[in-house]
Amino acid sequence: MPPVNPPKDEINHPDRYAGGKFECIEVMADVFGKEAVKDFCLLNAFKYIWRQEKKGGAHDVKKAIWYLNKYIELSDINENV
Template sequence: MTDPLKDALNAFFPSDPVHHPSHYTAGPPCPGCGRPIECIDITRTMDFCLGNVVKYAWRARLKGHPIEDLEKARQYLDFEIERLKEES
């Protein structure tokens, strides 16, 4: 089954596997410009581990391996928790 919204977005914003991969451009439209919000728009200013938590959670249902991506997100969350414990 195809998704008409996804098809329309792909027509206007074609996937670029390096700069704009489809599994990161499937976000909601930006209220200001209408362009789909990309994962990197959210994560670019985060610490590495937290950015990876968001990245893997964001794409969990978009790449065909949701459990694996959520396990990766959990692993990076554990890394961040350990880092914060070591700092305090």
């Protein structure tokens, strides 16, 4: 039986943003700093919400949620939401 590959996760970990063992957003945080990447996440969430009716629909909403969750992760927010 051939090996089973896990399904691709185009929302949370798209292949095009992984360059080896690090994802692009992790390297961005190292290069530009956490605050810059937090701003990037908020702006990307805005972009995906803005265009969702005309382009990506639910896929874009899921991407916006991913960026908002990444913002929370980078903010070290330890609140129970």
